[in-house]
Amino acid sequence: MSLAPRLDLRHSQQLVMTPQLRQAIKLLQSSNIEVAAFVEEELERNPLLERDEREPPGPDAGRTTDPLPAAVEAPDAAEAARSDVLPAENAGPLDTEWDNVYDAGTPPMGSGGRADFEDDLSGIEAMAAPEKNLREHLAEQLRLTFSDARDRVIAANFLALVDAAGRLPVDSATVAAALGCEEAVVEAVRRRMQRFDPVGMFCRDLRECLMVQLEERNRYDPAMAALLDNLEMLARRDLKGLQRACGVDAEDMAEMVAELRRLDPKPGASFDAPPAPTLVPDVLMRRGPGDGWIVELNPETLPRVLVNRGFHARAVVGVKSRDEKAWLAERFQTASWLVKSLEQRATTILKVASEIVRRQDGFFRHGIAHLRPLILRDVAEEVGMHESTVSRVTSNKAIATPRGTFELKYFFTTAIAGTAGGDSVSAEAVRHRIKAMVDAETADDILSDDAIVERLRAEGVDIARRTVAKYRDALRIPSSVQRKREKAVPA
Numbered sequence: 001m002s003l004a005p006r007l008d009l010r011h012s013q014q015l016v017m018t019p020q021l022r023q024a025i026k027l028l029q030s031s032n033i034e035v036a037a038f039v040e041e042e043l044e045r046n047p048l049l050e051r052d053e054r055e056p057p058g059p060d061a062g063r064t065t066d067p068l069p070a071a072v073e074a075p076d077a078a079e080a081a082r083s084d085v086l087p088a089e090n091a092g093p094l095d096t097e098w099d100n101v102y103d104a105g106t107p108p109m110g111s112g113g114r115a116d117f118e119d120d121l122s123g124i125e126a127m128a129a130p131e132k133n134l135r136e137h138l139a140e141q142l143r144l145t146f147s148d149a150r151d152r153v154i155a156a157n158f159l160a161l162v163d164a165a166g167r168l169p170v171d172s173a174t175v176a177a178a179l180g181c182e183e184a185v186v187e188a189v190r191r192r193m194q195r196f197d198p199v200g201m202f203c204r205d206l207r208e209c210l211m212v213q214l215e216e217r218n219r220y221d222p223a224m225a226a227l228l229d230n231l232e233m234l235a236r237r238d239l240k241g242l243q244r245a246c247g248v249d250a251e252d253m254a255e256m257v258a259e260l261r262r263l264d265p266k267p268g269a270s271f272d273a274p275p276a277p278t279l280v281p282d283v284l285m286r287r288g289p290g291d292g293w294i295v296e297l298n299p300e301t302l303p304r305v306l307v308n309r310g311f312h313a314r315a316v317v318g319v320k321s322r323d324e325k326a327w328l329a330e331r332f333q334t335a336s337w338l339v340k341s342l343e344q345r346a347t348t349i350l351k352v353a354s355e356i357v358r359r360q361d362g363f364f365r366h367g368i369a370h371l372r373p374l375i376l377r378d379v380a381e382e383v384g385m386h387e388s389t390v391s392r393v394t395s396n397k398a399i400a401t402p403r404g405t406f407e408l409k410y411f412f413t414t415a416i417a418g419t420a421g422g423d424s425v426s427a428e429a430v431r432h433r434i435k436a437m438v439d440a441e442t443a444d445d446i447l448s449d450d451a452i453v454e455r456l457r458a459e460g461v462d463i464a465r466r467t468v469a470k471y472r473d474a475l476r477i478p479s480s481v482q483r484k485r486e487k488a489v490p491a
Helices: 019-029 032-045 077-082 122-127 134-145 149-161 172-179 183-193 206-216 222-229 231-235 239-246 250-261 309-318 322-359 361-366 376-383 387-394 427-439 449-458 465-474 480-488
Strands: 049-051 283-288 292-297 305-307 398-401 404-407
Touching (some): 032 305, 032 322, 134 149, 134 183, 149 172, 149 183, 172 183, 206 222, 222 231, 222 239, 231 239, 239 250, 283 322, 292 322, 305 322, 309 322, 322 376, 322 387, 376 387, 427 449, 449 465
Parallel strands (some): 283 398
Antiparallel strands (some): 049 305
């Protein structure tokens, strides 16, 4: 064996994930809010980027908005007086006299007028008092309810211990031992605080929370007390057993259950709950000519940036050092890459969304019963992309359709085979059909899982009983035994 050194030449291929490629993939799967935030950061970081303020050309582009063309002679004052429409700002009568127009003059300082004499009241919402959170709301009631310093200290401790749902994780004995006072005094303060708004706060469990709310409504009686003592039977929908435990008939039991449903089991949770964020669609869909569909990107969510090449040309002339030249070249490359990535992202989203609309045409025309089975591979093969790319495109994206706003992932469902070699059916359509069957049940005709399977097979859906049970649990539909107990009591 020779141990002499030698030189070998080897040729190999490998995939290199550059930072630009990783960022492009991240942009593709990000939502419109995340992309807008990223673009804002780049605008602040990169001086060669600028926001495109030009309005996109619309169907009314090129039309004049002047209500009075130049060729039309302006009317005189008599004609303007007889008209029912006020003339435009630049179309007033030529013989109008302005010396007798009332002038209110300059508003005095502090009168509420604007210094620039504009009528814009956009800042009036800033004059409104900010909304209070739950603890501020309770603290204000605390100061108005308790005048004794000792009671205020106890109440302040309860206010610090209460959780977001309104529950107290400790008992009165623990608080009394920590403060060095009698337990009866602490319990009396807690009882008074339970009537704060919202009613039912500072309770230890669900039963006490519901009891306080019923007492506030003057609806707490021995029958209600028995119902609260058997909440686990209510969870099992054992209404017959609850009737025996409470000593009431079916009609009274239905009224008691309806009363409980009107109560708030977590009175503190809804107080500070932020408003649900508005789902802004990335793609817009509407009917087009020829009974077709028009799919377009939402211009409100589409970031529009440009590379300021003029500024770049002037900056290159003034560069003196090599580091400055390298930094400027890197900024120009980053800006160009971002503009190209945003354009490619928009094109990819539009291409995938158009293919989804084409394949789910029956859903948009006739409803969820006509939702077709669809997987990522079907769309990827049609648009010439990889499945992972289609998955990233449909993540965190929504489309506004004539039937509502849906996430793009909603249209991808598994297929359930049809009977006798028939067409396969979407799993989402089958779940919708199961829910419709259960909603149409009567107290005398409760469908079991086997009965639902028989009906679906009669409609051409080859489905197993365990699949029906899985879909029923996903829809939070109780079993046939529990539904029979619940519907045996008239609502």
